[in-house]
Amino acid sequence: MMDSASRMAASAVAEFSGTSWDAPGLRLAFGGLTVLQIGTPCRSGKYPGWFVPYEIRLKDGQVRKHNLPVRNDNPREQWALDGGL
Numbered sequence: 873m874m875d876s877a878s879r880m881a882a883s884a885v886a887e888f889s890g891t892s893w894d895a896p897g898l899r900l901a902f903g904g905l906t907v908l909q910i911g912t913p914c915r916s917g918k919y920p921g922w923f924v925p926y927e928i929r930l931k932d933g934q935v936r937k938h939n940l941p942v943r944n945d946n947p948r949e950q951w952a953l954d955g956g957l
Contacts (some may be wrong), residue, residue, distance in 0.1 A: 904931035913942075920945045921954055 887939050911925030921943025941955040 902930070902932065914922070921944075 874940040906929045907926065909925075909927040910928055913924045915921075917925055921941055923939040923941055925937070925939050927935065927937045936938070940953065942951050943954045944951045946952065
């Protein structure tokens, strides 16, 4: 069962993967990926946002684990990606 922070992170990932913009190579690199796991977000140092651990499987079968930085310290308090995949 996911906690509320994990659900928010999952929602952000789902929103991102459904975006219509296509930076050069983004769709080629990440199109068809499968989200295997989204972990519990955590904070680190003076960074104002959260780091969301994730594990994905790319279309070619390669598995990647990393932390996705997200933050909501903007005037509308909307969650936004703050770094790369």
